[in-house]
Amino acid sequence: MICFPNAKINIGLNVLSRRTDGYHNLETIFYPIKINDALEVIEAAEMGFETSGIPIPGYANENLCLRAYELMRKDFDLPNIRIHLHKNIPIGAGLGGGSSDAAFFIKLINDKFGLEIAKEQMLGYCKVLGADCSFFIENRPVFAQGIGDEFEPLDIDLSPYHLVLVKPDVHVSTGEAYRGVKYSEPVNPLKTLVRLPVEEWNCNIKNDFEPHIFNSHPQIRLVKANLLEAGALFALMSGSGSSVFGVFNEKPDLSMMDESCLVYSDI
Numbered sequence: 502m503i504c505f506p507n508a509k510i511n512i513g514l515n516v517l518s519r520r521t522d523g524y525h526n527l528e529t530i531f532y533p534i535k536i537n538d539a540l541e542v543i544e545a546a547e548m549g550f551e552t553s554g555i556p557i558p559g560y561a562n563e564n565l566c567l568r569a570y571e572l573m574r575k576d577f578d579l580p581n582i583r584i585h586l587h588k589n590i591p592i593g594a595g596l597g598g599g600s601s602d603a604a605f606f607i608k609l610i611n612d613k614f615g616l617e618i619a620k621e622q623m624l625g626y627c628k629v630l631g632a633d634c635s636f637f638i639e640n641r642p643v644f645a646q647g648i649g650d651e652f653e654p655l656d657i658d659l660s661p662y663h664l665v666l667v668k669p670d671v672h673v674s675t676g677e678a679y680r681g682v683k684y685s686e687p688v689n690p691l692k693t694l695v696r697l698p699v700e701e702w703n704c705n706i707k708n709d710f711e712p713h714i715f716n717s718h719p720q721i722r723l724v725k726a727n728l729l730e731a732g733a734l735f736a737l738m739s740g741s742g743s744s745v746f747g748v749f750n751e752k753p754d755l756s757m758m759d760e761s762c763l764v765y766s767d768i
């Protein structure tokens with residue numbers, strides 16, 4: 502059985518406070534986009550995990566899919582499987598690719614073996630695997646709070662626009678992003694600001710990671726400037742970076758982008 506885990510962007514991200522468990526409370530809007538991995542599972546005599554596409558840093562046995570299977574095997578009598586993950590979602594890009602693989606993997610195992618797991622139990626596995634993971638269970642636009650795993654559905658549709666994503670040749674780790682962040686309560690809640698016309702988002706919707714990540718990686722600041730110069734109504738770094746998305750009325754000319762950047766159109 503095969504599935505195609507997709508990436509997300511964050512339309513705004515306010516880091517509100519640091520918690521005693523080391524995590525941060527935040528408010529953000531998660532929006533699914535059409536950049537996908539491919540994830541296939543077959544039954545096998547022995548456990549196996551192989552990948553293709555973009556190389557994944559770290560040890561294969563620490564991959565979130567395998568960690569998810571270990572969790573599920575504590576609750577269900579599951580056979581050995583072979584997993585193939587074709588990685589296409591850029592890593593260290595603030596796109597939640599690893600989290601998406603894990604959430605889609607849980608849904609795939611549920612379907613493949615007819616486990617009929619309740620949504621709450623799936624969310625329980627996700628909480629162990631990472632803050633971003635829970636979003637991908639329902640995988641629809643939401644306003645998120647807490648550590649990014651408490652959701653309210655949000656009626657927002659960017660499909661009338663051209664959505665473009667640019668990934669510069671920079672890897673930002675989530676830990677690095679949170680370590681340097683300056684947090685504060687926003688004057689206006691994101692939930693209110695997102696109701697403004699997209700043309701007004703630039704002056705109002707921010708990502709608290711941008712100032713210090715732009716200082717350490719000026720190439721990312723340049724990508725945002727290029728998107729705005731190309732006519733973006735709104736441009737923002739996604740999550741902890743390094744990718745930046747732009748919302749356009751028309752398909753933009755992005756020929757000024759440095760050739761080391763990956764450009765994804767109509768996502």
Ligand SMILES: C[C@](O)(CO)[C@H](O)COP(=O)(O)OP(=O)(O)OC[C@H]1O[C@@H](n2ccc(N)nc2=O)[C@H](O)[C@@H]1O
Pocket residue numbers: 511514523524525526527529595597600630631632633634647648649675676679740741
């Ligand atoms: C930046 C975002 O992508 C925005 O959606 C997420 O907050 C990151 O979520 P994630 O990659 O799933 O994060 P995790 O794998 O759970 O955590 C990685 C590290 O990020 C920090 N972290 C993460 C989420 C959060 N709300 N506060 C944090 O401080 C913690 O130091 C943690 O050790």
Ligand SMILES: Nc1ncnc2c1ncn2[C@@H]1O[C@H](COP(=O)(O)OP(=O)(O)OP(=O)(O)O)[C@@H](O)[C@H]1O
Pocket residue numbers: 557558559563564565566586591592593594595596597598599600602603633673674675740741742
């Ligand atoms: N299936 C996976 N795909 C990608 N990375 C994985 C996976 N499983 C574990 N990882 C680990 O997670 C790290 C980064 O994951 P991910 O792609 O989610 O980060 P990101 O692009 O910074 O997104 P975000 O910060 O929004 O979660 C990788 O460096 C890798 O070591």
